[in-house]
Amino acid sequence: MKIVELKSRKSKRKSVKIGEGLPIKINANIGTSPVGIDLKKELKKVDIAIKYGADTIMDLSTGGNIRRIRKEILSYSKVPVGTVPIYEVFCRASRKGLSIKNIDEKFFLEVLYEHFEDGVDFVTIHSAVTGKAIEILKKTKRVGGVVSRGGSLTLRWMIETGKENPYYKYFDEIMRYAKENSVTLSIGDGLRPGAIDDSLDELQTSEIEIQGELIKIAMKNNVKAIVEGPGHVPLNEVEKQIKFIKEKTYGAPLYVLGPIVTDVAPGYDHITSAIGGALAGYFGADFLCYVTPSEHLSLPDIEDVKLGVIACKIAAHSANVARGIKDEFDDRIFSKARRKLNWKMMQKLAIDPEKIKKRKKGVECSMCGKYCALKQV
Amino acid sequence: MKIVELKSRKSKRKSVKIGEGLPIKINANIGTSPVGIDLKKELKKVDIAIKYGADTIMDLSTGGNIRRIRKEILSYSKVPVGTVPIYEVFCRASRKGLSIKNIDEKFFLEVLYEHFEDGVDFVTIHSAVTGKAIEILKKTKRVGGVVSRGGSLTLRWMIETGKENPYYKYFDEIMRYAKENSVTLSIGDGLRPGAIDDSLDELQTSEIEIQGELIKIAMKNNVKAIVEGPGHVPLNEVEKQIKFIKEKTYGAPLYVLGPIVTDVAPGYDHITSAIGGALAGYFGADFLCYVTPSEHLSLPDIEDVKLGVIACKIAAHSANVARGIKDEFDDRIFSKARRKLNWKMMQKLAIDPEKIKKRKKGVECSMCGKYCALKQV
Numbered sequence: 001m002k003i004v005e006l007k008s009r010k011s012k013r014k015s016v017k018i019g020e021g022l023p024i025k026i027n028a029n030i031g032t033s034p035v036g037i038d039l040k041k042e043l044k045k046v047d048i049a050i051k052y053g054a055d056t057i058m059d060l061s062t063g064g065n066i067r068r069i070r071k072e073i074l075s076y077s078k079v080p081v082g083t084v085p086i087y088e089v090f091c092r093a094s095r096k097g098l099s100i101k102n103i104d105e106k107f108f109l110e111v112l113y114e115h116f117e118d119g120v121d122f123v124t125i126h127s128a129v130t131g132k133a134i135e136i137l138k139k140t141k142r143v144g145g146v147v148s149r150g151g152s153l154t155l156r157w158m159i160e161t162g163k164e165n166p167y168y169k170y171f172d173e174i175m176r177y178a179k180e181n182s183v184t185l186s187i188g189d190g191l192r193p194g195a196i197d198d199s200l201d202e203l204q205t206s207e208i209e210i211q212g213e214l215i216k217i218a219m220k221n222n223v224k225a226i227v228e229g230p231g232h233v234p235l236n237e238v239e240k241q242i243k244f245i246k247e248k249t250y251g252a253p254l255y256v257l258g259p260i261v262t263d264v265a266p267g268y269d270h271i272t273s274a275i276g277g278a279l280a281g282y283f284g285a286d287f288l289c290y291v292t293p294s295e296h297l298s299l300p301d302i303e304d305v306k307l308g309v310i311a312c313k314i315a316a317h318s319a320n321v322a323r324g325i326k327d328e329f330d331d332r333i334f335s336k337a338r339r340k341l342n343w344k345m346m347q348k349l350a351i352d353p354e355k356i357k358k359r360k361k362g363v364e365c366s367m368c369g370k371y372c373a374l375k376q377v
Numbered sequence: 378m379k380i381v382e383l384k385s386r387k388s389k390r391k392s393v394k395i396g397e398g399l400p401i402k403i404n405a406n407i408g409t410s411p412v413g414i415d416l417k418k419e420l421k422k423v424d425i426a427i428k429y430g431a432d433t434i435m436d437l438s439t440g441g442n443i444r445r446i447r448k449e450i451l452s453y454s455k456v457p458v459g460t461v462p463i464y465e466v467f468c469r470a471s472r473k474g475l476s477i478k479n480i481d482e483k484f485f486l487e488v489l490y491e492h493f494e495d496g497v498d499f500v501t502i503h504s505a506v507t508g509k510a511i512e513i514l515k516k517t518k519r520v521g522g523v524v525s526r527g528g529s530l531t532l533r534w535m536i537e538t539g540k541e542n543p544y545y546k547y548f549d550e551i552m553r554y555a556k557e558n559s560v561t562l563s564i565g566d567g568l569r570p571g572a573i574d575d576s577l578d579e580l581q582t583s584e585i586e587i588q589g590e591l592i593k594i595a596m597k598n599n600v601k602a603i604v605e606g607p608g609h610v611p612l613n614e615v616e617k618q619i620k621f622i623k624e625k626t627y628g629a630p631l632y633v634l635g636p637i638v639t640d641v642a643p644g645y646d647h648i649t650s651a652i653g654g655a656l657a658g659y660f661g662a663d664f665l666c667y668v669t670p671s672e673h674l675s676l677p678d679i680e681d682v683k684l685g686v687i688a689c690k691i692a693a694h695s696a697n698v699a700r701g702i703k704d705e706f707d708d709r710i711f712s713k714a715r716r717k718l719n720w721k722m723m724q725k726l727a728i729d730p731e732k733i734k735k736r737k738k739g740v741e742c743s744m745c746g747k748y749c750a751l752k753q754v
Contacts, residue, residue, distance in 0.1 A: 034746035035739075062748055090748060137754065144712045145751055152753035159754065194750075195712030196698065232712075235659050235699035261655065261695040263708040263715065266723070267732025271651050271688050275695060278638065278652045282612050296715070297736045298743040311648050318638040318652060321573065322612035331640040335521045335572030335609075338640065338673070346643070355644025359674045362412075366675040369411035371439055371467060373571075374522055376529035377514065377536065 002251045004224045006056060006080040009182040010119035016055045016080050018226065018287045019253040023327040024316040027082070027255070027289045028054040028309050029300075031061035032069060034091075036299045039069055045305045046077050052309040052352070053328075054290070056121070058082040062091050071118055080121035082186065085112040086150045086167070101160035108166035112174065116181040123183060124228060125174065126150040126190035127167040128210035133191055134158060136203050144195025144232065144263075146203075151190020171214060175223045184224040186255060187211045192231030195263055199233045200241060212248040219250060226253040229285065233259040238276055242283040255287040256280045260295075269295040270304075270311035277312060281319025288312050313351055341374060379628045381601045383433060383457040386559040387496035393432045393457050395603065395664045396630040400704040401693040404459070404632070404666045405431035405686050406677075408438035409446060411468075413676045416446055422682045423454050429686040429729070430705075431667070433498070435459040439468050448495055457498035459563065462489040463527045463544070478537035485543035489551065493558040500560060501605065502551065503527040503567035504544040505587035510568055511535060513580050521572025521609065521640075523580075528567020548591060552600045561601040563632060564588045569608030572640055576610045577618060589625040596627060603630040606662065610636035615653055619660040632664040633657045637672075646672040647688035654689060658696025665689050690728055718751060 003019030018025050028049035030042050046057055059073045059081060066088045074081050089111045093103045115123055129151050137146075137155070146152040154165050167174065178185050191207040193199045211227050218225035227249045233241050238259060245254060259276035260269050273291035281288060292300040292308030300308065320327045329351065337345035341363055347356040359365065364372035380399065384392030395402050405426035407419050423434055436450045436458060443465045451458050466488045470480045492500055506528050514523075514532070523529040531542050544551065555562050568584040570576045588604050595602035604626045610618050615636060622631060636653035637646050650668035658665060669677040669685030677685065697704045706728065714722035718740055724733040736742065741749035 033744055034748070035743045062745065087748070143709055143716065145716045146754050147750050149745055149748055149750045152750040153748065156753040195708065195715070197709050197712060235655055235695050262691060262698060262706070264694065264706045264711045264726060265687075265691050265728045267727070267729050268687060268691060271648055271691050272695070274648050275652050275655045275692070278612055279656070294744070296742065297732065300744075310642075310645055314639060314642050314645060314648050315652070317641065318612050318649070321639060329639070329641045331572065332520055332574050334641045335574060338572070339520065339522045349641060350644070351642045352644050355674065365673065366412045367410055367671070367677075368439065368526055371411070371464070371526055371530065373524050373526045373529040376533040377523050 001219060001224060002253070004184055004226055004253050006121045006184050007182065008119050008121045011121055013078055013080055020251060020286065022286065023320050023325050024281045024285065025055035025287045026053065026309065026312045026316050027056045027058055027287065028305060029058045029060050029289065030305065031059045032063035033299045034063045037064035039072060041302065042069070042073065043076050044302055046073065048302055048306050049309050050079055052306055053313045054079065054309050056080045056082060060084055060087065062087045066091060067114065074119055082122040082124065083115050083120045084124045084150055085115045086126065086153060090153050100157055103157060105163060105166040109170055113177055116177055116183050120183060122186050124150065124186040124188040125167040126154050126188035127165065127171050127214055128187055128207045129154045129165055129190040130168050130210060131158065131164055132206055133203060136206055140203055142201065142203065143197040144193065146191060147194025148188065148190040148192055150188055154190055171217070175218060175221055179221070179223045184226060185218060186226050186228055187214050189228040189230060192257065194232055196232045196234040196261070199230065199237050208245055208248050212250065215249045215252045226255050226287065229254050229256040230259045231257060232263060233261065233276060235261045235275070235279070238279040239283045242280050242285055246284050253286045254284065255289060256285045257289045258291050260291060266296040267293055269293065270308045274311040274315040277315035278318045281316055282322045288316055310352055339374060378596060378601060379630070381561055381603055381630050383498045383561050384559065385496050385498045388457070388498055390455055390457055390498070397628060397663070399663065400697050400702050401658045401662065402432035402664045403430065403686065403689045403693050404433045404435055404664065405682060406435045406437050406666065407682065408436045409440035410676045411440045414441040416449060418679065419446070419450065420453050421679055423450065425679055425683050426686050427456055429683055430690045431456065431686050433457045433459060437461055437464065439464045443468055444491065451496055459499040459501065460492050460497045461501045461527050462492045463503065463530060467530050477534055480534060482540060482543040486547055490554055493554055493560050497560060499563050501527065501563040501565040502544040503531050503565040504542065504548050504591055505564055505584045506531045506542050506567040507545050507587060508535065508541055509583055510580060513583060517578070517580055519578065519580065520574040521570065523568060524571025525565065525567040525569055527565055531567055548594070552595060552598055556598070556600045561603060562595060563603050563605055564591050566605040566607060569634065571609055573609045573611040573638070576607065576614050585622055585625050589627065592626045592629045603632050603664065606631050606633040607636045608634060609640060610638065610653060612638045612652065612656070615656040616660045619657050619662055623661050630663040631661065632666060633662045634666045635668050637668060643673040644670055646670065647685050651688040651692040654692035655695045658693055659699045665693055687729055716751060
């Protein structure tokens with residue numbers, strides 16, 4: 001499937017289609033952390049994310065009663081909701097006082113199926129992190145290490161137990177249940193580069209090969225599946241990355257996390273990812289996960305969510321324009337309004353109308369005043 | 378000259394080299410407007426711009442005693458200072474009660490030479506806006522109109538007087554004085570697209586041809602000259618634009634204003650221009666002019682200047698990395714520090730150290746807490 005509709009069997013939320021030829025969609029991550037548990041705040045993040053154009057929400061909660069929080073978010077959100085069940089596997093095990101090596105593989109499946117049961121529209125499972133990765137990890141000279149929470153927790157469990165990743169081992173069973181529940185499987189990139197130096201290294205490329213194998217099986221079985229992509233990628237490798245992943249994964253819808261094009265700008269990763277996301281979208285990514293200014297620093301607050309969504313929307317729209325795909329914004333109509341200094345019209349058409357509403361009144365803007373270029377010829 | 382050193386004969390400020398093979402430099406515009414005159418504030422903008430990495434400053438003042446303000450900024454700034462003398466031509470004429478058609482062509486030169494005398498390091502002159510543009514303007518279907526202040530004021534004067542642009546007509550004389558004073562001529566793009574729809578239209582391309590002719594003459598006469606580029610350019614045309622301009626202007630250092638890749642995001646044009654600027658830099662632009670969040674809305678305040686400089690720095694650095702050119706930031710060393718959760722080291726190495734300083738203390742960040750990916754394997 002080159003186009004996937006995110007909507008589970010039980011969902012009353014609107015559906016969203018992602019994939020080839022469609023306008024690029026964007027996702028906003030929300031959720032509690034062990035040191036930040038406030039459901040009301042998370043629901044406010046849902047509101048602000050949707051207000052500024054998030055097409056989907058992912059609940060990445062790792063603090064508090066995760067299932068209860070998920071259910072609240074599922075009933076609150078008007079847009080599709082995704083989750084990463086493995087977080088809950090480790091959080092619940094930890095609360096039960098279980099050490100990592102004592103987590104049973106069946107528990108990975110049990111938690112995953114609870115997410116299906118609760119009606120999530122899509123889940124990230126890091127099924128492409130396998131025993132092979134442990135071999136590569138031993139000899140790797142990665143600069144950034146393993147930066148995916150799901151990926152690193154899976155590896156840790158595999159190393160401690162000596163067993164294969166349950167989300168890989170039981171992939172057939174998982175597919176069956178996913179299909180039954182009409183849940184989309186997002187094949188995570190647990191080994192994505194977390195430093196631009198690691199872009200397209202052996203850990204990443206070997207995982208992409210496995211993502212491709214799994215996607216092939218999913219397509220054969222008519223199971224909705226998408227692929228997750230990086231990560232940290234230098235500007236000059238974005239095209240290569242996107243085309244490589246698209247080719248290896250049979251054109252399945254590609255969901256990228258950024259990519260961010262430099263590592264040195266914490267506090268501004270909504271910008272580093274807008275650069276990478278716009279380019280990734282132009283070269284074929286279908287779905288962009290936002291990155292907020294607080295990435296690499298802290299759990300995002302509400303303002304971070306707003307800035308993250310807007311920056312991601314800018315990236316998606318810029319890529320849509322470059323690909324000649326219409327979305328909800330129209331640069332030509334907007335610029336015609338600007339040409340006439342028609343602020344009311346611009347306010348209606350802008351990505352963030354409030355920025356125009358809040359400007360000082362006056363026909364021209366306060367940068368040029370009466371020397372406004374638009375009034376001369 | 379494919380490399381130009383910005384430093385005038387009288388300058389005691391440090392010099393900055395721009396051009397082929399060098400790390401991309403960035404410029405921050407400051408200056409008063411008719412409705413915002415506060416010298417102290419402008420000097421604070423100089424401080425903050427330099428603090429966050431601006432390599433040069435342009436004083437675009439159009440409010441208050443422009444010459445006095447310029448002299449203050451020239452003596453205050455530690456980095457090269459550029460100006461756009463035509464603004465002062467029109468401001469002073471207006472104050473004298475002169476209508477546009479009564480401004481004498483000699484006054485254009487008089488004001489320009491005052492800027493040379495005052496010791497500015499580079500000046501933008503819109504010498505490539507000529508009578509030819511008026512012909513094209515009559516039949517053009519531009520969406521965004523003429524958005525360069527200098528370009529539109531020049532056209533207005535030419536239309537009202539029926540005369541040729543003095544900065545074109547007297548280009549030879551201007552070159553001589555510029556050379557004497559070691560001032561760099563920045564050949565402005567008065568007809569740049571101000572809407573992505575207008576990218577590479579006849580108005581723009583015909584001006585680029587003339588920019589090329591002027592650059593050729595300047596090179597022949599060993600006069601320091603650079604070229605200004607757009608503007609509003611869709612993502613898919615950035616490469617074409619940059620390569621076209623570079624080719625037509627004999628590889629002269631290219632100074633781009635953005636480019637911004639969508640028109641619909643006022644309030645976030647530091648982001649739309651970071652996308653375009655990173656790409657432009659990757660494809661050969663040498664010098665990026667920042668765009669602040671307040672572009673298209675108001676005169677920037679101090680926070681806008683900070684955000685504009687940082688976004689522009691991110692674009693420049695990302696492009697430097699992609700081109701394999703070392704600058705003051707090192708992604709590998711930074712990511713090694715991140716791998717070790719060494720926040721002190723990251724603080725030293727980040728584009729904005731304060732963002733790291735202000736985070737909540739703790740070994741891991743508050744997004745994942747004890748589930749930090751970096752601590753698992």
